[in-house]
Amino acid sequence: MSAEPLLAVSGLETHFPVRRGLMRRQVGSVRAVDGVSFAIAKRRTLGLVGESGCGKTTVGRSILRLVEPTGGSVRFAGIDVRATHGSALAALRRRMQIVFQDPYGSLNPRMTIRAILEEGLVIHRLGTAAERLERMQRALERTGLTAAALGRYPHEFSGGQRQRIAIARALVLEPEFLVLDEPVSALDVSIQAQVVNLLVELREQLGLTYLFISHDLSVVEYLADEVAVMYLGRIVEHAAADALYRAPLHPYTRALFSAVPRIDPARRSRRIVLTGDVPSPANPPPGCRFHPRCPLAERVCREVDPPATVVAGHTVHCHVAARELEKAGGDAETAAATVADMMARPLAGTLVGGGDS
C-alpha cells in the first residue's frame, strides 16, 4: 500500500439528468454516484459491495468512462482519466477492461467468438493476423476454453462458458486493471466457484488489479483484499477485508452482513431486517443518507452528514460508530461489538430472530 496506487478515485460524482416536459428541461438529477473516493494499489483487489441501485455499477462504468462522470477525479497510473480524449482515451481503455454481469447480454449475438475477441485487437492495431490469432488462442486457453470456440456463436455456449469468453475478451488486450461488475452473479452457484477461482488464478498469473463489484459478500470476502461498502451513491465504510468482516462498524454494513447465510453456526448472527426502501437517489435524505432506515439514528444523523472517521486504515461514515470508536479508544472490535449490541436491542427497529436462513 506504500507505492502510488494504480487507480485513485477521488470525489467521483456521476449524476444523470432528469428531463421532463416538451422542452426537455432538466428538473433534477439522479445522484447515482455522489462523492466516492478510494484507491487500489497494483495487484490488489478492492471489493465494492452494496445492494442493487446503490451506484456500484455506475462507479465501475464511470472509471472506464463508459458513462461520463460529472465530477471528481479518476487517476489511472498517474494519468487523469477524465481529461483524456480521442486516441489517449482509447489507449487507456486498452489498459483497463471490464467484465459485465450478464454473460447473455455482454456478447454480441451476431458475432462469432473470433470477431468478438479480435475487435479490440483490430481497433488498437495490435499485431498481424497471425499474432492476433495467437493472442486470442492464448486468452481462450487462459480462461479454460480452446481455440475451437473461435468459429462459434455465443448462443452455443453455456452461461459459465460465456462468462469465460467475456473474460477472455478483456484479457486479449492484456490490460493491467479489470473492473469485474458482478461477474458471477448471473451464474449457477456451482459455476460461480469455478469462475471465481479462475479470476484468482488470473490475478496471480498476470499480476492484475481488480475492482470487484458484487452484492455477494461471501464471494467478496474470498477474493478481495479491501472492501468498500456503498449505500445510495456513497461509500459508508471501507477497510481491509478481514478487518471489515471481523468488526463491521457501520450499522448498514452490519445489517448487510447479517443477511449473509452462514453454514457455520458460530458465525451466525441475528438477522437485522431494515425497514423501508432505499430512498430515491434523485432526492437523497439530508444528513446521513442511511438515517431513515437506521435503527440507531439520532438527531445529529438527520441533520449532519457524517464525516469520515479513520482508525488504523478502517474508514467509517457514521456518527454513532465514531462516538463508540472514541469511547473504545480506537479499538474497532470493541466499538463494533457495542454497535452490534445496540442494534440487537428490540426497540431499535424491527428485528427478526435470525439463523433460520
Added chain:
Amino acid sequence: MKAAVAARSTGFWAEAWKRFRRKKLAMAALTFIGGLLLTALFAPAIAGTKPVLCRYKGTIYAPCLGYFDRRLEPAIFTKDRFRGTYPRNLKEKDPESWAIWPLVFQDPYRSVRADEWPGEPANPARDEGRPSRRNLFGTDQAGVDVFAKMVHGTTIALLVGFVSMGIAGTIGIIVGAVGGYFGGWVDMVTSRVTEIVMCIPTLVLILAVIAVIEKPTIWHTMAIIGATGWTGIARLTRGEFLRLKGSEFVMAAKASGAGPVRIMLRHILPNALAPVLVPITFGIASAVLLESSLSFLGFGPPPPTASWGSVLNDARSNLAMWWLVAFPGIAIFLTVLAYNLIGEALQEATDPRLREARK
C-alpha cells in the same frame, strides 16, 4: 469442449433461413415473387410480337430487347421499314431468315392486326374481347391483349415495391439510427421531422406532384412513395437503437475502444435489422397497392407503359368486361398477399421471443 470443431457455426441469418424454410405458405409466397421476377425479366420472351432471336441478312439479332428500351431494337429493322411487324417482313425481305418467337404472339402496347401472324385474325376489341385461346386474359377496349399487358406490367409491380422501399428503408434506417444512437437534441430533431413527414398524405402529394411535373414517370411516383414511406421504419429503427445502445455488448465494444460508427454498423445495426425488415416487406406490399390505386385513378405511368393498375382503369368504362377486373385484381391481390406472408414469416423466423414461445 475439447473436440476440435474448427468449422464455422451457423450464424443468425442461416438459422433464420432454416426456420423460414419450414413455413410452407411463406415459401410458396417467396416462390411466387420469384416467379414474378422471372416473368418481369423474360417478359418479352413470354409475350410479344418481336422475335426473341432472329437471323436476318446474315446477322443474328434480338429485337425483343426493344421492349426494355426502344434503343435496344436493332436499327436495321427501322431502316428496312418493318414498322413493328416482323413475321411477314422477315420472310419477304430475307427468305433465308429464321426467328424464335415469344411464347404468346401478342403485343402489350397495341392490338394485333389481322394476318399479322399468317392466318390469324385481328384481336377483338371492346366487350367482344373475352378470354379465348388466342387472348388468354381477353383484350381491352382497344383490343390490346391483357395477358401481354400484365406480363409486361410485372416489371412495374416489382419495381414500385423494391425501389420505393429501397429509398424508404435507406432514409428510415439512417434517420432512426442517428436519432436513436445520439439521442438528445439530435433525436429531438429527427423525431419531429419524422412526425411531420408522417402527416403528409402520400396519395395527395403524388397527385399534386404529377399535376405539376411536365412529364411524370413511374420513377417520380416511386421517389415520392419512398420519400414519405420511411417514417415507420425510422421509428422502429430508433427504438431498436435506443434499446441496444444501452446493452452490455455495446458497452463492451466501447470499452474495447470502438467509435460510434463502428458501434452503430457492427454492433447495433445487425441486431436491429431483422425487426426492421418486417415493416419494409409490408411497405413493399402497400407500395404495390398504392401504385395500382394510382393507375386505377388514371394517374399511373402514362401510356404506353403497361401496368396492372392501368388494366383495372380500363375496366371503369365498361364493367361488363369482367376480365379487365378479375385478372389484374387477382394478380395484385396475390402479390400483396405474398409480401405480407413473407413479412410475417420473416418476423417469426427472426424474433427470438416468438421462437422461444413456440418451443
